[in-house]
Amino acid sequence: xxxxxxxxxxxxxxxIRKILLRVLNQTGIxxxxxxEAGDGKxxxxxxxxxxxxxxLSDINMPNMDGIELLRTLRAAPQWKTLPVVLITTEGGxxxxxxxxxxxxxxxxxxxxxADQLRDKLASLxxx
Amino acid sequence: MTSDTSTLPLxxxxxxxxxxxxxxxxxxxxxxxxxxxxxxxxxxxxxFDGVLSLIGITGRVVGTGTLICSAPAACDLSSKxxxxxxxxxxxQVLDAVGELTxxxxxxxxxxxxxxFGRLQxxxxxxxxxxxxxxxxxxxxxxxGLRCVYAEGEIRLKVGLAASRD
Numbered sequence: 001x002x003x004x005x006x007x008x009x010x011x012x013x014x015x016i017r018k019i020l021l022r023v024l025n026q027t028g029i030x031x032x033x034x035x036e037a038g039d040g041k042x043x044x045x046x047x048x049x050x051x052x053x054x055x056l057s058d059i060n061m062p063n064m065d066g067i068e069l070l071r072t073l074r075a076a077p078q079w080k081t082l083p084v085v086l087i088t089t090e091g092g093x094x095x096x097x098x099x100x101x102x103x104x105x106x107x108x109x110x111x112x113x114a115d116q117l118r119d120k121l122a123s124l125x126x127x
Numbered sequence: 128m129t130s131d132t133s134t135l136p137l138x139x140x141x142x143x144x145x146x147x148x149x150x151x152x153x154x155x156x157x158x159x160x161x162x163x164x165x166x167x168x169x170x171x172x173x174x175f176d177g178v179l180s181l182i183g184i185t186g187r188v189v190g191t192g193t194l195i196c197s198a199p200a201a202c203d204l205s206s207k208x209x210x211x212x213x214x215x216x217x218x219q220v221l222d223a224v225g226e227l228t229x230x231x232x233x234x235x236x237x238x239x240x241x242x243f244g245r246l247q248x249x250x251x252x253x254x255x256x257x258x259x260x261x262x263x264x265x266x267x268x269x270x271g272l273r274c275v276y277a278e279g280e281i282r283l284k285v286g287l288a289a290s291r292d
Binding site: 012089112113114 | 152153156157205208209210218219222223225226229230233234236237240245248250
C-alpha cells in the first residue's frame with residue numbers, strides 16, 4: 001500500500017506556514033507527516049534521513065533563500081527529482097524562468113487564492 | 128503625500144496606482160474583503176500608537192515600503208488572514224502584518240521591475256508600540272495612501288530614489 005505523502009513547508013513566516021497547512025488539509029488527500037522549516041538551511045536539516053514527497057518553499061528567506069535551496073537540492077543525487085513548488089511574492093518573469101531552469105516543479109505567486117492553491121496542490125499530490 | 132523631484136521615469140501618481148492595485152490584489156485574494164484607496168496622505172511625522180512594518184527595496188532604485196495601522200486593525204487583519212481570533216498584538220500578529228506588507232510591497236515591486244529591472248526586497252521589520260513617529264522620506268519620488276476596508280484602515284508609504292551605485 002502506498003504511503004501517504006510527507007511534505008516540507010519552508011517559509012520564514014509562521015503565518016504563511018499556517019495558511020499552507022490549512023490549505024493542504026483542505027485538499028482531501030490523506031497526508032503523512034508535514035514538517036516545517038524557517039529557511040533553506042533548516043530545510044536541508046529536516047530533509048536529511050526523511051522521505052519527503054513534496055517541498056513547498058518561499059524564495060525570500062534569511063540564511064538560505066529558496067533559489068539556493070533549490071540549487072542545492074538539484075545538485076544532490078538523492079534530491080535531484082524531489083518535487084519543489086516555489087510559493088513567493090517574486091512574480092517577475094525573470095524569476096519564474098530562473099526557477100524553471102533550476103528545476104522548480106511549479107511556481108505559485110503570493111498573494112494567492114486558497115482555492116487555486118488547493119487545486120494545484122491536490123493535483124501535484126495526486127500525481 | 129506625494130513628492131516627485133527626480134528624473135526617475137516614474138511619477139508619484141503611477142506609484143500610487145501600482146501600490147493601490149497591489150493592495151487590492153492582496154485584500155481580495157487572501158483576506159476575502161474589499162479595500163478602497165480613499166486618499167493620499169501627508170506624513171507630518173505626528174506620533175502614533177500601533178504597528179509599523181518596513182521593507183527595503185534595492186537595485187537600480189532604492190527605497191522603503193511601509194505599512195502603518197492601529198493595533199486593533201493589525202489584530203483584525205491577522206484574524207482574517209489566519210482565520211484565528213487575535214485580541215491583542217502578539218508574535219503571530221506581528222508576523223502576519225509583516226507578511227501582509229511583504230505581499231503588498233512585493234506586488235508593487237514586481238511592477239516596478241518593468242521600469243528598473245531586477246530589484247531585491249529585504250525581509251520585513253515590524254514594530255509595535257506607542258508614540259512612534261517617522262521622519263519624512265528622503266526620496267526622489269514618494270507616495271502615501273490611506274486605504275479603508277469595512278472594519279478599519281491601513282496607511283501605506285513608498286519612497287524611492289535612484290541608486291548611487
